Amino acid sequence: MKNSISQIKKALIEKKMSVGELYDEYLAKAKSGNNNSFNLVIDRENNISSINDSQNRYDNGNPLPLDGIPLGIKDLFCTKGIRTTASSKILSNFIPNYESFVTQQLLNDGSIFIGKNNCDEFAMGSSNETSYFGPVINPWKNKNSQKDNLVPGGSSGGSAAAVAEGSCVASMGTDTGGSIRQPASLCGIVGLKPTFGSCSRWGIVAFASSLDQAGPLTNCVEDAAYVLNSINKHDFNDSTSSNHQREDYLVDINNSFEKKIKIGIPSDYLEDVSDDILNQIDNTKKALSKHGIEFVDVKFKTTEYALSTYYILAPAEASSNLARYDGIRYGVREDGESLDDIYLNSRTKGFGDEVTRRILIGAYVLSAGYYDAYYRQAQKVRRLIKNDFQRILNEVDFILTPTTPNEAFKIGDKLDPISMYKNDIYTVPTSLAGLPGISIPSGLSKNGLPLGVQFIGNYFEEKSLLQLAALAEKELSFNE
Amino acid sequence: MSDIDIKRISYLAKLKLPSEKEEFYSISLKDIIKWVDNLKKVDTSKTEPLHNVTEKTVSIRNDEVSKSNSVDDVLSNAPERAQNFFKVPKVVE
Numbered sequence: 001m002k003n004s005i006s007q008i009k010k011a012l013i014e015k016k017m018s019v020g021e022l023y024d025e026y027l028a029k030a031k032s033g034n035n036n037s038f039n040l041v042i043d044r045e046n047n048i049s050s051i052n053d054s055q056n057r058y059d060n061g062n063p064l065p066l067d068g069i070p071l072g073i074k075d076l077f078c079t080k081g082i083r084t085t086a087s088s089k090i091l092s093n094f095i096p097n098y099e100s101f102v103t104q105q106l107l108n109d110g111s112i113f114i115g116k117n118n119c120d121e122f123a124m125g126s127s128n129e130t131s132y133f134g135p136v137i138n139p140w141k142n143k144n145s146q147k148d149n150l151v152p153g154g155s156s157g158g159s160a161a162a163v164a165e166g167s168c169v170a171s172m173g174t175d176t177g178g179s180i181r182q183p184a185s186l187c188g189i190v191g192l193k194p195t196f197g198s199c200s201r202w203g204i205v206a207f208a209s210s211l212d213q214a215g216p217l218t219n220c221v222e223d224a225a226y227v228l229n230s231i232n233k234h235d236f237n238d239s240t241s242s243n244h245q246r247e248d249y250l251v252d253i254n255n256s257f258e259k260k261i262k263i264g265i266p267s268d269y270l271e272d273v274s275d276d277i278l279n280q281i282d283n284t285k286k287a288l289s290k291h292g293i294e295f296v297d298v299k300f301k302t303t304e305y306a307l308s309t310y311y312i313l314a315p316a317e318a319s320s321n322l323a324r325y326d327g328i329r330y331g332v333r334e335d336g337e338s339l340d341d342i343y344l345n346s347r348t349k350g351f352g353d354e355v356t357r358r359i360l361i362g363a364y365v366l367s368a369g370y371y372d373a374y375y376r377q378a379q380k381v382r383r384l385i386k387n388d389f390q391r392i393l394n395e396v397d398f399i400l401t402p403t404t405p406n407e408a409f410k411i412g413d414k415l416d417p418i419s420m421y422k423n424d425i426y427t428v429p430t431s432l433a434g435l436p437g438i439s440i441p442s443g444l445s446k447n448g449l450p451l452g453v454q455f456i457g458n459y460f461e462e463k464s465l466l467q468l469a470a471l472a473e474k475e476l477s478f479n480e
Numbered sequence: 481m482s483d484i485d486i487k488r489i490s491y492l493a494k495l496k497l498p499s500e501k502e503e504f505y506s507i508s509l510k511d512i513i514k515w516v517d518n519l520k521k522v523d524t525s526k527t528e529p530l531h532n533v534t535e536k537t538v539s540i541r542n543d544e545v546s547k548s549n550s551v552d553d554v555l556s557n558a559p560e561r562a563q564n565f566f567k568v569p570k571v572v573e
Binding site for chain 1: 532
């Protein structure tokens with residue numbers, strides 16, 4: 001079992017190790033690079049003043065909430081003076097001169113960045129195979145075919161693999177349709193997507209602005225609460241940032257619920273799924289029933305429309321957001337005789353296949369004559385999906401679903417885009433509704449690979465969601 | 481569903497697909513559009529489109545001048561610059 005943030009902080013307070021020793025241990029693992037989980041590892045000399053400052057605070061007895069904790073950062077967050085590529089060729093030379101809101105909060109709280117985690121190009125993918133810097137390898141192996149390299153999931157695949165391999169204590173990811181929860185599930189770790197509007201999108205390379213949300217990938221639920229405490233703040237620079245009062249997510253996280261809890265399991269999610277996946281739901285149900293939690297069957301009316309809605313809205317927003325990459329102001333320029341040629345050449349050579357595909361889908365559904373039939377209709381169906389969730393959450397406190405329909409698969413196995421998109425069947429509906437979801441490890445498949453379950457809570461109720469996840473985690477924890 | 485004019489769509493997106501890839505993207509786009517076509521059967525005659533999922537009021541900061549990026553910051557990633565400008569090929573004769 002890996003050390004949690006509170007265990008590491010305790011060791012630093014008790015001087016069982018120094019901040020520098022802690023950092024070096026993680027840095028060495030990150031530098032070995034066996035799983036290609038980092039696009040960039042930050043040199044020790046560039047972190048030396050942070051290490052020393054952090055050690056001083058421990059020595060003076062006033063450490064910050066995340067003091068000295070080595071973190072990975074998905075290469076989608078702009079980091080001041082540190083190359084930020086979104087795993088794309090077109091941004092492969094981009095050095096931001098500002099820090100994203102979320103990463104600034106993590107720095108303010110004393111954490112130290114190990115490097116930038118590999119991800120799918122512009123966060124578009126479910127297997128981390130679309131990265132310009134090559135695929136990330138899942139640290140887990142199928143016990144029946146040890147030689148095969150498996151995907152870590154995506155798009156925050158490098159973040160998930162880095163936490164699982166132990167090259168950072170936690171990593172910041174982003175989730176548009178499942179990009180935190182799905183890789184967390186396939187790598188056997190915890191992944192939290194907060195409510196849309198909780199954590200500022202400012203300084204995060206935009207994919208689909210009505211869906212993108214930052215969140216942590218961690219070894220345990222308590223660590224997710226540590227990170228959420230740091231990053232969940234209102235920000236004027238993001239017009240969708242909510243200005244509600246935030247809670248302390250660590251307080252009461254290990255307490256039992258004072259009221260009777262009811263959890264809904266959508267039976268339509270469990271049609272045609274494998275025994276491996278059904279077992280995760282059954283085990284979770286058994287474990288939590290012991291604590292007096294009641295489970296009821298719930299039925300959604302909109303599940304069959306969720307992926308279609310997502311694959312219209314997300315590419316539409318992406319095609320608009322990615323219009324900014326034109327080879328003029330930043331990023332890689334490909335020469336051309338005219339201004340138009342520069343646009344065309346830079347974009348065509350700068351984007352990979354999946355990003356190109358999604359830009360084309362977006363341009364199509366937004367084009368004259370198709371806008372109402374596709375984009376506007378999808379926005380309307382999105383409201384029906386949201387209403388559907390609200391109806392269910394009036395009946396129950398939480399919803400329990402599998403996180404993924406399958407275990408980690410072989411790199412190169414899924415070439416058809418639609419079968420790849422179906423990987424997000426359980427995570428996309430939550431994203432469309434904007435609700436918070438957390439994936440926690442729930443057990444191993446017959447092949448010895450990790451699987452997860454997802455708990456979904458109500459808007460901005462991350463506190464009780466984490467409390468439930470912490471309770472389930474105690475019952476479901478398994479050894480590697 | 482009518483045929484997809486991949487040349488027109490790619491030009492709208494400012495992409496110049498190599499001819500050997502036009503068919504690849506054309507087929508792929510057709511498959512995906514066919515797959516999402518099931519939304520057409522949903523009755524949304526009484527439903528308003530949803531833009532911002534939490535539908536919270538946008539919070540507005542006080543209109544005070546604050547320090548922002550300098551010209552050098554903004555131009556620091558420019559592929560080509562001349563003085564305080566981004567440089568591009570001549571547009572107007």
